Amino acid sequence: MKEITTEELRMRLEKGDVLNLIDVRENDEVAEGIIPGAKHIPLGDVEARVGELDKSVEYIMICRSGGRSGRATQALSDAGYDVTNMVGGMLEWNGKTE
Template sequence: MKKITTDELLERIEAGEQLNIIDVREADEVAAGIIPGAKHIPLGEVDSRVGEFEKDKPYYLVCRSGARSGRASDFLNEQGVDATNVEGGMLNWNGETTA
């Protein structure tokens, strides 16, 4: 499984990179704050929404601690999607969030 730390992800965002970030937490967790520009696809919907992922683009998956996004990353990689798990998830996120 490919991994990236929250600090590495934040550096790339601050450098102006346009990243495809997918938040796989539940709606009530996302309501408390999401990385600006991230798309919300709850873990339970990833399999039924796999068609929304473009196979020629990399995706960065985040959850609360990194466990759920790790499962989602594994699944997406098996489907031919370039998915990277954000280690430590939102618990380690030091950047801005939006409601």
């Protein structure tokens, strides 16, 4: 499974890299702050909403600590998507939120 640290992601965003971020946390967690530009798809909805994703695009999966996003990363990777898990999750995120 491909992984990216919170620091690597923050640096890429600050450089201006255009990234496809998917936050798989629950609504109440996302209400406390989400990385700007991230798309919210709760983990329980990922399978039903997989049609919204493009297999030719790279996605970075985000959750609270890296566990749920890791499960989503593995499932999407097994289905042929290019996905990377943000290890440490929002607990270790030191960048901007909205």
